[in-house]
Amino acid sequence: MTDDLTIEGLTVSFDGFVAVDHVDLTVDAGDLRFLIGPNGAGKTTLIDAVSGLVPATGSARFGDRELLGSKVHRIARHGVGRTFQTATVFEQLTVLQNLDIAAGAGRSVRTLLRRRRDTPAAVADALDTIGLTGLADAPAGILAHGQKQWLEIGMLLVQDARLLMLDEPVAGMSSQEKTQTGRLLQRISGDRTVVVVEHDMDFMRSFARSVTVLHAGKVLSAGTVAEVQADPRVQEVYLGPGHRSAEAAAIVLGKDVT
């Protein structure tokens, strides 16, 4: 079974307002795809629809399984994980407990009613991957903002999500934390399919393997970072009509615009 995300004709409307308008989008297995676009472009709504949070029409398939119409926890069990703009971890529980819960959706009643005696291998691996092994027994509430985001990514790893959808994972991080997060994402994509909603263009340019630009609920452009940056329609959306100078585009979209 391939882990491609195939979205066809996806439409989300709220009381007549069309937030996502017939979007077609394919993310290949193992890709690290960035979704960018101005505010209100429908980026977050798109991953809300795929993860089952908002009702949508059209089709969103992960592998060969249709996701639309299923309940949130069923979609999650099918290997689709996501994070939110504000990191949501269980603050009263320790880092280890957070990860252990994330790893346990398929546990039997008997296992659930027992005490956790050791650290499951997947949890230990994830602790190592996200660099929080030293803080395993700390309550998640005391973690720094960046560490909480990493913990969330770690929870997706132990949850065994094969499609990870991250909503602005580096918002509010220091540049060092951003670099660490980018490397982490590069490491875990390949085995898994990763979709990142992001406003941070520097971060996007440094780490994206492919990019899709959304604007007003529609796909405006897609391709590699360089292709998207060179697209005049993208420059127009970000800079406004009539601002087609390469210098101005470089300020917003990055320095290597040709």
Next chain:
Amino acid sequence: MTTFTTRMLRSRYSVGLGFLAAAVVLFVVAPAVLSDFRLGLLAKYLCFAMVAVGIGLAWGRGGMLTLGQGVFFGIGAYLMAMHLKLADAGPGETPDFMALISSDGPPWWWEPFRSPAVTVVAILVLPALLATLLGLATFRRRVRGAYFAILSQALAAAFAILLIGNPATTGGSTGLNNFVGFLGFSLRDPANRLMLYFLAAGVLLGMLVIIRQLMVSRYGELLVACRDAEERVRFLGYDPATVKTVAFAVAAVTAAVGGALFVPIVGIISPNDVGVVPSIGFLIGVAIGGRTTLAGPVLGAIAVAWAGTTLSEQFPSGWTYVQGLLFMLVIAFLPGGVASLVAIRRRRGTAPGPELAPTKGGKST
């Protein structure tokens, strides 16, 4: 704070000692020190404590503010009362209060409870079933917080009204009373009343063992996660409705068992014991004792009930005000209950540094 509480629960040594101490107090000290009358009162408080243990799990760990535990307490109590009335009347006979009203005999839904086995099973199963249905119906629709509290309270009110409205089958507002025997033993005999007290104490300790296991298990961690970030749990692939329903059903069963033992111990059950006011009363001890802990709700419930009896002996109407005031003070100034004071003291006493630092050796100053 909960992480600290969990860790406290983890230290098996102190928990084992705590259980031992509780057993000694309940089985040795209390019967030696207290008069028969006071011991009977303590037995009644233990029944309230059983309700409190369940509320501690559902409210403290699961975040469900259950303002309607009177319903489950009442179901357990009335099932037991029906059995006692039928047993007192004798095989095939009609309970005394029914015979006064009509000569038709007991209604069909009374008949199964002539059997003590059926009664005991029903006391355990019916509340669990009702709580499961209610839980799934409400939690699936994501009813929570104040809405769930109001719903559960309305249920308690409806239950009391239903009882009052059917005097021919439930005894109406006077309820069911005048029980003579309990499983063949005379309730007038002080030795049997002592046995009832021991039964209540044993059942309560058993419940504490089960609830503690639930709290320290992976399920217990999951329940806290549902309390703190229900949506997040959903995105991890769990259905929080199921997780919460289990805790709610367990709380319903502990309340029902408390109700069932309340009947032979106190000798009466009436709508006044199961309506809105007693339902809130169950909560007060839990809040004061510390709802997220294991021992807090038990000690709180016993202390509040004890204080209530003692104070109303002195000032008949004053207790209600004191109770209300205590509740407000705890909610406003000590949301973790008295248990949080103990936690703070321990933290100061053992680990002067940050909480994460492991304490090495025994050189505490």
